[in-house]
Amino acid sequence: xxxxxxxxxxxxxxxxxxxxxxxxxxxxxxxxxxxxxxxxxxxxxxxxxxxxxxxxxxxxxxxxxxxxxxxxxxxxxxxxxxxxxxxxxxxxxxxxxxxxxxxxxxxxxxxxxxxxxxxxxxx
Numbered sequence: 001x002x003x004x005x006x007x008x009x010x011x012x013x014x015x016x017x018x019x020x021x022x023x024x025x026x027x028x029x030x031x032x033x034x035x036x037x038x039x040x041x042x043x044x045x046x047x048x049x050x051x052x053x054x055x056x057x058x059x060x061x062x063x064x065x066x067x068x069x070x071x072x073x074x075x076x077x078x079x080x081x082x083x084x085x086x087x088x089x090x091x092x093x094x095x096x097x098x099x100x101x102x103x104x105x106x107x108x109x110x111x112x113x114x115x116x117x118x119x120x121x122x123x
Contacts, residue, residue: 002026002112004096009117012086016121020081022096022114030054033099034072034079035107038092038119045095049081050107059105086121093118 008020020036035050049060049070058070069082079096096114099107 002028002032002098004098004112004114006094006096006114006117009094009119011120011122014086014088014121014123016086017082017084018086018119020083020094020096020117020119022079022081024077024079024098026077029077029098030074032111033102033107034070035097035099035110036070036079036081037095037097037107038090039095039116040089040092043092046092047106048094050099050102050105051079052102057102059102061105083119086119088121088123091119091121 003025006022033052036048037045039045051058051070051072055072067085072079093116095116097110098112099110101109
């Protein structure tokens with residue numbers, strides 16, 4: 001069992017930055033690919049970024065590429081999402097996820113989800 005707890009969300013002006021963190025419990029953190037998803041009101045959950053177990057491969061959804069950076073620290077059982085040049089359309093609840101498979105450029109086979117952290121970008 002892995003528990004994921006996100007933090008770092010909040011309110012930021014357009015063009016600003018936020019860094020999300022996701023702390024994982026359990027001793028098998030580094031056996032999972034880790035990803036971030038987001039869900040805006042009235043919309044389906046959307047893939048944002050994924051990083052493999054070793055942390056040497058990353059993939060991003062097209063609209064996030066160049067603005068967001070995913071990273072992980074396996075010694076701290078933590079995955080991060082650095083978000084720069086934020087736009088109002090980035091407003092959503094951001095979820096951390098642990099999964100077994102990367103297909104194409106997305107994380108699939110998600111086994112564990114965090115509870116989510118709200119990110120609000122004002123114009």
